[in-house]
Amino acid sequence: DGGITQSPKYLFRKEGQNVTLSCEQNLNHDAMYWYRQDPGQGLRLIYYSQIVNDFQKGDIAEGYSVSREKKESFPLTVTSAQKNPTAFYLCASSTRATKNIQYFGAGTRLSVL
Amino acid sequence: AQTVTQSQPEMSVQEAETVTLSCTYDTSENNYYLFWYKQPPSRQMILVIRQEAYKQQNATENRFSVNFQKAAKSFSLKISDSQLGDTAMYFCAFLNSGGYQKVTFGTGTKLQVIP
Numbered sequence: 001d002g003g004i005t006q007s008p009k010y011l012f013r014k015e016g017q018n019v020t021l022s023c024e025q026n027l028n029h030d031a032m033y034w035y036r037q038d039p040g041q042g043l044r045l046i047y048y049s050q051i052v053n054d055f056q057k058g059d060i061a062e063g064y065s066v067s068r069e070k071k072e073s074f075p076l077t078v079t080s081a082q083k084n085p086t087a088f089y090l091c092a093s094s095t096r097a098t099k100n101i102q103y104f105g106a107g108t109r110l111s112v113l
Numbered sequence: 114a115q116t117v118t119q120s121q122p123e124m125s126v127q128e129a130e131t132v133t134l135s136c137t138y139d140t141s142e143n144n145y146y147l148f149w150y151k152q153p154p155s156r157q158m159i160l161v162i163r164q165e166a167y168k169q170q171n172a173t174e175n176r177f178s179v180n181f182q183k184a185a186k187s188f189s190l191k192i193s194d195s196q197l198g199d200t201a202m203y204f205c206a207f208l209n210s211g212g213y214q215k216v217t218f219g220t221g222t223k224l225q226v227i228p
């Protein structure tokens with residue numbers, strides 16, 4: 001089945017630690033996105049990428065980094081510079097061929113120990 | 114920059130009744146797309162309905178329909194014959210048709226369907 005896989009489902013970060021959230025898609029979508037979801041704030045865009053080896057900062061990129069070395073993969077690293085990382089993180093992908101509809105993964109819940 | 118506003122943080126509706134969720138947006142673009150996404154308690158986001166700005170006809174998907182008012186920059190979602198499975202967060206979203214494919218979401222409306 002085609003879809004987006006996020007892992008892990010739950011992640012815990014220690015003080016000063018970098019952690020990486022995985023996002024893989026087999027939908028052959030060009031664009032991929034990372035969102036952060038906090039209560040009462042909807043989805044806020046962290047980074048997005050339209051093609052391999054290219055990505056753009058979203059609205060809240062500080063303290064995060066990404067890479068897009070393969071079309072299928074768009075990992076997000078939450079660095080120690082992100083002082084309030086506790087949130088629900090969603091990955092999505094889309095393509096113009098399917099009317100730019102975003103397809104989402106099941107999410108990763110990140111908490112600070 | 115585009116903004117999307119959902120002014121109703123929470124709403125409730127009786128089962129089988131009709132409810133309308135509001136969304137307004139701000140843009141200087143002429144061509145764009147609008148979406149409603151649903152996030153049930155499982156937190157898996159799925160598309161409810163999509164509208165292209167150049168189309169005057171309002172989109173419909175079974176019990177879901179929109180009222181798209183381009184001049185007023187309004188994009189409301191109507192849910193008819195509400196079902197318990199409609200209980201979820203609903204997010205309105207905006208996407209420019211050209212350039213970078215950046216999507217802007219509203220803050221969401223939490224809908225509770227009451228049996």
